[in-house]
Amino acid sequence: MKYSMNWLKRYIEFDTPHTELFERLSMTGSEVEGFKEKFEDMENVVIGKILKIEAVPDSDKIRYCSVTDGKEEYNVVCGAPNIKEGDVVPFALTGARLPGGMKIKKTKIRGLESQGMMCSKKELGMGADHTGIFILDEKYALGSDFKGYFNDIVFEIEVTPNRPDLLSHYGLAREVGALVRKKPNPVPRDEEIRGKYESPVKVEVRAPEACTRYALLYVKNVQNSPSPPEIREALESMGMTSKDLLVDISNFNLFEGGHPTHFFDADRIAGKIIIRFAAENEKCVTIDKEERTLTVSDLVIADEEKVLAIAGVIGCLGSEVTENTVNIAIESAVFTPSFIRRTKQRLGIDSDAAYRFERGVDPEAPLASLGRIVYLLKQYTKFESLGNIVDTLRSAYSHPGIIVKNETLERILSVKLEPERICEILSYLSFKCEKLINGDFRIGVPSFRAADMKHEYDVIEEVGRIYGYAQVEPKRPYIRSPAGLNPYFSFKEKVRNHFVSRGYLETLNISICDEDAFKAYGYTGDFTKVVNPLNQNLAVLAPSLFPRLIGVLVKNMKYNPSSLKLFEIGNVFGGKSETEVVSLVLYGNYFDENWASRKKTLECDLFTLKGEIAAFFDLTGNTAEFGECSEPFYTAGSACSVLLNGEKIGHFGIIEKSRIGSKRVPRSVAAAEFSLKPLFKCEDDVYTGYSVFQKASRDITMVFPAGVVSGDIMKTLKASAGRDLKSAVLFDIFEIPKGGTALTFRMTFQSSKKTLSDSDIDSAVGAVIKKLKERFNAELR
Amino acid sequence: MKEFEQYRTNSLERIEKIKDPKELEQLKNEVLSRKGRLASFMTLLPGLPPEEKRSLGAALNSFKEEFTEKLNAKAESLNGVSAYKPSSVDITMEGFPFSSGRRHLINVTYDKILGIFRAIGFSIVEGPEVEDDHNNFEGLNFPPDHPARDTQDSFFLDNGLLLRTHTSPVQVRVLESSKPPIAVVSPGKCYRRDPLDASHSFMFNQTEGFLVDENIGVADLKGTIDIFIGEMFGKGIRSRFRPHFFPFTEPSMEVDMECIFCKGKGCGVCKQSGWIEIMGAGIIHPSVLESAGHDYKKYSGFAFGMGVERIAMLKYRVGDMRIFFENDLEFLRQFR
């Protein structure tokens, strides 16, 4: 909320410089977010007096004046009609600066030299009044700085939601009082309002759960008028424009005491006032001329025919005070915060009233507000009479009090405080503090803090924030619980480091994204959608990561990379599920290009990727199984699904070019994505021993007819080679012109019991050849 | 062949005898030039039978190498300087262009943050990004329809859940499933409905930390945070704990550290205040402990939460939060 220093000082005197005050407020929980001096950019405007006014020939507008600053006389040309000799005025000397950047120079007007300028309010940045010079009271000393009398500092405090009592100048005065150890002056008000007759406007509360108190005051034959300067200036410092006295008084009371009231034109109320919930689709036009459609949870103030106001949020057209208003009814109520908040949010209306009601107003405020308003009406205008106050209060404010255990206070704040110090802090904050025999305290809570003060800890915080946490000696904590290692988290770190050391760059993409970006890759349905997106292009949660990584690739094509390897670990979403995956995207060569790699740069093709994934699976202690893959975003025949124990956990392949949606990616893009959790193994590996006997390798080359796949051959080979086969790789492959494919397998044998003889190996290889001949109709080459 | 053998011995001997660099140059020309003796021997090769062709070819090659080497050695000794000697392998050439990858700066920052708290004795616990109202709000003492929710404007999902607005739901999960003493840090992505700008992002990273045990108070919180600031930003950097409000802590505070850019003197980054806000913290609200089934009269705890992007921006002097999510190669390659 914005505060005016001048306004604040109506209630509390202090001579702490403003910067120091702001620092202390910030350090006690009311962060001052910024401040501005009203006349920050004004210079050399002083109090002047008009000594003489002379007419200028041939002009009925311009006059020639002699103005003094108490020391010297200046000749000034002036066109304003409202001045007379002897007037005290704001006088901008030659060289002065005015708000808005205007500089005053010596000028000649119609051949007359003008040394300075008398200022209107508008020229001083004090409102829109430009009809004449701002005539000042004679009490101001001639030649003294104009700013000295009229300056103000407007500052903004981030009031936290637990402190609605601070949302007014008087509320802040109480808080400042606790800092400078002073009680603020009471606000002058008519303490007891005695009406002359029963209120002509009756009140019926049909929704007591949403309106806990409704007070109404009828004022007969009130004279509306423009507001006096002190009210106008106060409201202008809040950035408001003055309307008329009645509206202004309501606003003034709001910024002074924090309680929103509402003035109705009593003659436009049909019958009684009814506080009720709206009917479904009930309509009203609010004072901002918007038609609003209401629902059954919206609380309204209505008469017997129409809605007068959306309770605590905004008034409606049809009952507002106008210049023709004669009799008024002043609403001074307490509404239940949650109802006001729901309506305000649903309708998207941010009013000063709703802001306060949704945080909770002082339950004692209704009568205090009416007392203050009557006082102001008496001071600034005339009215005929008052009706008796209608007040629906059923029980007076009471708070059971809070017991604060000294032990808890010392434990939480980590300090020992004298009981007197505790009570002193609390009583400056308007709490009652009673020391109990056992060393604990009973705390009485003022009505304006009732909403926030529910628990012992609430009071402890009050003591702590005023005492100051700076005075608490830090202590190194002793942590009794053993630090759990979180093996899965460590596993992810291992995965991350694996890809980093293989030359991958880690990306970080935002999970909320554009549905179309995924539709381009053939994703349909089952998106987890955001109900209230920031915009329609950010409306789904990413169902996979690799399209985002390809997006990163496309964006970086401006660097024209010949090789790029990206990875990311993150969650993907679908329906209610959330799955952690690792995703890879490879582009161009596996290695960068230079003289040494020129002949070896591997194009990132399907088999580069397959090897990459097999190596990664090996790292995680899993054996990858690969299966057919029909994901629509891969080039047909150039993709595999990744299986673990028969279950699909991911896929990889060459991305179908048309899916990428950019012409700037000339070479093929390979991608992979799989779930991480299934790959994580809790158990540690166990040492299995190893053979000390010699290894021996043998190659066999056989010609297989078309249609036989190497995976099947390998399976048969492994199954028929006997238990001494250590490993087998497909070593070479070439087409036979007459038909068929020649495959060379290199088998490595090792026994754990002896050095294998040539004949041992020959018989194992022989068995393999025999089996492959039988099974695949293969021929030894 | 014999003729060659003779010539070979002869020319190698001649090198030894030469005392003048000019003579050496003459000899070099006589043997190695395009019309020299070696070339003329080469021209004989095609006419020879295969067997001889091979042996003479090999002999010629080895002679060329030996001769060149000796010639160069002699030239060096005559000139009295050690000239640049190109060996057959130029080790100055670049190696094979293996590249090292890079972790994202946010994960680099996470490693540092989590490393510090792990060293003090905190365990890492992660939680889901899609949460329910109970874990994200109610269990953390945010009543429904309370303005405190305004500061954490949520994205709601069509599955009835929401994207967590902070990592504090993990606090609820851990408190509901384990008994004090508890010391946990929880890293992860969070989401708030703030448009993207230099200091806001609708997705950001947070690290939550909390400790629940007997006799935990503000002093323990301050001690823990001071260790963190010292390890992360440098020993001796001052901190201050400014009262604030969060529904799930009471007392609540914001933690400022002395501005690392101006050493507290005041500069543009700290808006002349000399202080930089780095996290929110406080004593865990008794309602949070109570709703998770713990006796707040016996146990108390502290909690804190920091924005990882913010820490990274301060630590690595990144001026704009959007850079983290743009994934520009130049950025990705900068941090190790």
Ligand SMILES: [Zn+2]
């Ligand atoms: Zn600074």
